[in-house]
Amino acid sequence: MNPILRRSSFFYVTSAVTYLGIMGRYMLTRDWTAFEIIPLFVPIWLVSALLASEDGERYAFLRMLPVPDRDVASAKFALVLASVAFQWVVMTGAAVGRMSEGIAGPPTLVYLTMVCAFGLLAAAGFQIGIWRYGVSRMKPIMIGAIIAGIAFAIIHLASLRNVYDWPVFSRAGLVEWLGGAPWISSAVLIALALLAYRALMRVGVRVKAESEAHL
């Protein structure tokens, strides 16, 4: 593994393991709300890992090495993608495993894919922001997004339990409709997310090469 990947992967592995250790296990033991709430933390943990990794990154040092910006950007994007893919596989596995109990259903699979796709693209956006504006300027925005995400998940959970008719994302009309053919829907969503991610990666490479705010 190249040293840039090795250094950055520490944060993503730590984040994923912590996430699955603390929260992911509830998908195996709790009721259907676990599949509604816990996926919301995927983008939150992902952005946290990105922030931790980038906060300690030294792009000015990396730029002195014979490594093109394209390779550095690709390595960073590959890590985010691998982290999301791993979490998607684990959560989808848990959902499939609990379908027989009625805790998860076909729309749950679509919902998990949608949340992971959102997390993937949000992380890509923040990564580009860091290259364009520097980590010091992006840090407050990212911390704000993390806090807002946590608050949203808590409010959503509390409202699901206490407010009659509170909307359930994993049973929303579009999700239910796509859940009619969950694997095909998920495959299409994944393909679209990957296309968008690839486009963002190209933008990221260009931004990283042209900007000096992150150095």
Next chain:
Amino acid sequence: MDTVIEATGLTKHFEDFSLRGVGLTVRGGSISGIFGPNAAGKSTLLRMLAGQTPVPAGTLRVLGESYGSAEQDLKNRVGYVPQEPVFYENRTVEWHARFVAPYFARWDGACFFRLLEDFRVNPLKKVRLLSGGQKKLLSLALAFSHGADLLILDEPTAGLDVVHRRSLLDRLRVQVAGGETTVVVASHITDGLDEIAEDVTFLHDGRVVLQGGADDLMTRWKWVLYKEGSLGGAIEERFASVRHQPFGCRGLTNDFPAVRDAIAPALASGEARVDHASLEDILLSFIKGA
């Protein structure tokens, strides 16, 4: 001798500063000095030469290639020491060597650790515990250890004590004497680098104000010390600058061979004498005249 750097019209604009149309030619196997006051554009120029920042306007060829098409190859062959080196502060010196080793095709770990020993930098120490001078030495050790054909050093002696400064200057001389390495240094002049530079470029306010061989500059630029009124106004007007002092005047000429005949009578009568002008004197005349 081959040309190692060929730059024309290098331009870059910032909010409060612009590098404007800088041209530079560096011969292979030479030491070139880029001198100037603060905010003259030295670091920006060096960052361009080292492929650390894009070149928005102008042309730049380094070692016969351009960073746009051969970035990886060039960075293998160019060693760069920034004005303020950046490292992973919580990692050790040794960790940095392990980090960079896979990337450089000609990385020489033994050379790196030998240099650290010479520089008295503890490889097991975390970078955040190093002094500013030691960080500079670490940066120099990294630049010297990957078989670079071209060394681009930004204020390399800043923060170094006199022993390390002298040792660095000697090392640069030896390295260039072999003919395989070319060195470009940027400096404020006062740190001894002016002694080793063979070619000199003066930058001021983002522009090149003077370029030439150091020996040629030394031949043409001289101080003429004379008694007030002993030379005549016509000669004084030809000086780049004149300082009136309590016991006489000091005129700086930028064309001593042409002035020599005119001041010969004063030299013969002892009313004038000639003194060596330093690069710093020359640069100051441009800054004050600007």
